[in-house]
Amino acid sequence: GLDDERLTGKGSLNFVLDDLTPDAAWMGVERLQLPGVSGRAARGMTLIELMIGLGIAAILLLLAAPAYRDFIANTNVRNAAENTVAGLRRANAEAVKRNAPVQFSFVAGGWSVDEVDPADGSVENAIESYKFSEGAAKASIDSLGGRIAVTFNGLGRVLPVNLDGAKLISDVQFTTSIVASPRILHVVVGNDKSATGIRICDTKFPSTDPS
Numbered sequence: 272g273l274d275d276e277r278l279t280g281k282g283s284l285n286f287v288l289d290d291l292t293p294d295a296a297w298m299g300v301e302r303l304q305l306p307g308v309s310g311r312a313a314r315g316m317t318l319i320e321l322m323i324g325l326g327i328a329a330i331l332l333l334l335a336a337p338a339y340r341d342f343i344a345n346t347n348v349r350n351a352a353e354n355t356v357a358g359l360r361r362a363n364a365e366a367v368k369r370n371a372p373v374q375f376s377f378v379a380g381g382w383s384v385d386e387v388d389p390a391d392g393s394v395e396n397a398i399e400s401y402k403f404s405e406g407a408a409k410a411s412i413d414s415l416g417g418r419i420a421v422t423f424n425g426l427g428r429v430l431p432v433n434l435d436g437a438k439l440i441s442d443v444q445f446t447t448s449i450v451a452s453p454r455i456l457h458v459v460v461g462n463d464k465s466a467t468g469i470r471i472c473d474t475k476f477p478s479t480d481p482s
Contacts, residue, residue, distance in 0.1 A: 344409055344447045345454040351407035352445045352456040352471050358382050358401055359421070359460060359469045365398055366423035372434060373398065376420040380404060387422065392435025413444040421460055429460065
């Protein structure tokens with residue numbers, strides 16, 4: 272039974288759980304249950320329930336994998352095109368700033384921006400370089416027709432020929448080979464006879480579409 276000193280107040284009981292004995296049943300003491308928690312929930316998941324959950328997760332991953340692969344591939348294409356535009360615009364701005372010819376050139380695995388000698392196009396000062404492995408490793412770059420460089424003069428205009436004799440860039444295509452239907456982007460570089468400037472064109476839109 273319960274000791275008399277555990278009895279306090281008017282009919283109230285103060286006791287610890289360890290003091291419950293079968294003799295306390297006559298007092299109407301029942302097993303304690305946390306509110307809102309069933310016995311089934313307290314036991315946790317069964318092995319079958321766990322396997323069913325893992326199976327559903329695997330199916331969802333299989334369904335999402337192709338879309339994720341397309342997303343990664345197209346992001347690489349976009350990154351390659353945007354970084355190329357950034358390099359071209361840097362070359363244009365530096366030519367005006369320095370009042371000197373500055374050349375943008377595709378090099379192994381990336382591009383470079385350099386101030387060049389007006390006489391022969393040799394590099395005088397390296398300004399910036401970029402590697403496509405930095406966020407665009409899965410992109411394929413085709414500077415159509417083997418055109419690998421463009422030179423801006425002190426007014427920011429494209430020279431009709433590169434000072435070092437390299438073929439003049441006018442259109443660069445960016446795509447990828449890791450998906451069946453890749454995104455295709457073009458970077459177009461205007462010249463002294465064109466008002467196109469430097470911009471990205473998406474082949475999924477017609478040429479008349481301003482986007």
